[in-house]
Amino acid sequence: MIADQDIAVLKSAILRFVPLTAEEWDLLLPALAYHHLSKGEKWINEGQKEQRMGIVLSGNMRHYYTRDGAEKTTYFYFENHFVGSYISALTNKPSQLTIEALTDCRLLTFPYAHLQMLYEKAPRWERFGRLLAEYLAIGLEERMAGLLTMSPEERYPELLHGNKQKILERIPQHYIANYLGITPVSLSRIRKRLLEK
Amino acid sequence: MIADQDIAVLKSAILRFVPLTAEEWDLLLPALAYHHLSKGEKWINEGQKEQRMGIVLSGNMRHYYTRDGAEKTTYFYFENHFVGSYISALTNKPSQLTIEALTDCRLLTFPYAHLQMLYEKAPRWERFGRLLAEYLAIGLEERMAGLLTMSPEERYPELLHGNKQKILERIPQHYIANYLGITPVSLSRIRKRLLEK
DNA sequence: CCATTTTCTTATCTTATGTAAACGTTTTCC
DNA sequence: GGAAAACGTTTACATAAGATAAGAAAATGG
Numbered sequence: 001m002i003a004d005q006d007i008a009v010l011k012s013a014i015l016r017f018v019p020l021t022a023e024e025w026d027l028l029l030p031a032l033a034y035h036h037l038s039k040g041e042k043w044i045n046e047g048q049k050e051q052r053m054g055i056v057l058s059g060n061m062r063h064y065y066t067r068d069g070a071e072k073t074t075y076f077y078f079e080n081h082f083v084g085s086y087i088s089a090l091t092n093k094p095s096q097l098t099i100e101a102l103t104d105c106r107l108l109t110f111p112y113a114h115l116q117m118l119y120e121k122a123p124r125w126e127r128f129g130r131l132l133a134e135y136l137a138i139g140l141e142e143r144m145a146g147l148l149t150m151s152p153e154e155r156y157p158e159l160l161h162g163n164k165q166k167i168l169e170r171i172p173q174h175y176i177a178n179y180l181g182i183t184p185v186s187l188s189r190i191r192k193r194l195l196e197k
Numbered sequence: 198m199i200a201d202q203d204i205a206v207l208k209s210a211i212l213r214f215v216p217l218t219a220e221e222w223d224l225l226l227p228a229l230a231y232h233h234l235s236k237g238e239k240w241i242n243e244g245q246k247e248q249r250m251g252i253v254l255s256g257n258m259r260h261y262y263t264r265d266g267a268e269k270t271t272y273f274y275f276e277n278h279f280v281g282s283y284i285s286a287l288t289n290k291p292s293q294l295t296i297e298a299l300t301d302c303r304l305l306t307f308p309y310a311h312l313q314m315l316y317e318k319a320p321r322w323e324r325f326g327r328l329l330a331e332y333l334a335i336g337l338e339e340r341m342a343g344l345l346t347m348s349p350e351e352r353y354p355e356l357l358h359g360n361k362q363k364i365l366e367r368i369p370q371h372y373i374a375n376y377l378g379i380t381p382v383s384l385s386r387i388r389k390r391l392l393e394k
Numbered sequence: 395c396c397a398t399t400t401t402c403t404t405a406t407c408t409t410a411t412g413t414a415a416a417c418g419t420t421t422t423c424c
Numbered sequence: 425g426g427a428a429a430a431c432g433t434t435t436a437c438a439t440a441a442g443a444t445a446a447g448a449a450a451a452t453g454g
Binding site: 065067072074086087090091096119123126127129130133134136137138140141142143144145147148149150181 | 262264269271283284287288293316320323324326327330331333334335337338339340341342344345346347378
Binding site: 185 | 430431432433434
């Protein structure tokens with residue numbers, strides 16, 4: 001029903017954090033579900049308690065906060081990334097985030113509650129949970145340090161020359177501007193300035 | 198050697214995350230050390246691999262990044278808060294952060310490596326590690342959402358009316374301005390504007 | 395207790411950014 | 425294939441923030 005190769009993608013992503021025996025891995029299998037999202041479709045809506053997390057098999061997504069009608073993009077998801085309103089799942093509060101497909105997307109997901117159940121059943125899964133949370137915290141910390149210590153003009157080239165440049169090229173610039181916390185107009189000015197150098 | 202009541206403060210902070218048997222708790226005891234810091238003293242220096250974490254028994258501290266000679270404060274620590282360059286410990290890289298005492302401080306600390314050892318020895322401690330990382334991630338996420346979706350003028354009153362206002366009143370405003378990501382001059386203008394309302 | 399340092403405010407000047415609008419180009423999708 | 429929408433850039437203008445300097449008030453420390 002779910003393609004073996006899709007399951008293999010998820011498995012290898014999890015094994016990057018922690019080794020699992022076949023028995024431990026099998027505990028997750030019954031919870032898996034496959035999703036397809038069309039471009040522009042929202043997977044998780046603000047205010048909603050979507051309690052699933054998963055992995056992006058193909059396509060890319062973004063998540064954003066909405067405030068006073070304005071969207072603030074804070075993350076892009078690409079293939080092989082874990083995706084979900086993890087904080088909403090942790091706090092069991094409605095998501096502040098909206099997660100949207102920027103292109104057609106294929107996802108493999110499972111309920112966060114199932115993962116929590118695995119924490120009780122198997123220490124190895126609890127370790128996975130710890131390492132996942134630590135990984136998330138490291139990413140958030142780096143992101144915040146960048147936001148606070150660098151200007152948009154400095155952050156933009158860093159974003160472009162990171163390990164995602166090929167994918168970012170396919171993302172419309174107004175999303176990137178939004179991610180940088182500036183307007184498309186301002187990003188256009190920055191690009192012009194950078195070209196002149 | 199270490200006062201019982203100081204140990205009790207740490208114990209209760211940890212028990213807020215996870216219940217521990219007496220035996221499990223005792224595993225941490227031999228690693229504990231007491232520190233005193235004078236006002237202005239730095240506990241962790243940027244570039245250094247200080248691998249301890251701990252709890253603030255009394256006093257308050259801040260941590261900041263340094264870039265181009267400018268400091269960017271990203272956190273204040275108060276009594277009963279865990280303190281440390283947690284990300285540096287997790288990644289085992291030199292700290293990007295400097296942690297400084299804003300007043301005379303009393304700390305109770307232990308090596309992060311000891312905690313990691315406890316992860317191996319006792320599943321309950323591993324659970325503590327997971328919950329601590331999740332707690333950290335939640336805090337970082339909220340902080341970042343605030344940074345991105347609110348202006349300094351909105352963030353300042355929220356900071357003041359949070360659960361820390363009494364302590365924040367004792368912290369010089371240029372640190373708070375720095376935390377908000379603005380100059381002291383700008384904060385002064387914001388304060389004036391808010392008073393006029 | 396007085397000199398020094400720190401803290402906070404105010405004023406001026408400059409610069410960067412957002413808003414709004416216009417325009418050409420590209421992409422999307424009936 | 426062609427109309428409509430989305431996208432990226434540019435301009436003009438208003439606004440907000442940073443830099444800098446100066447001064448008053450408060451805290452600190454010898």
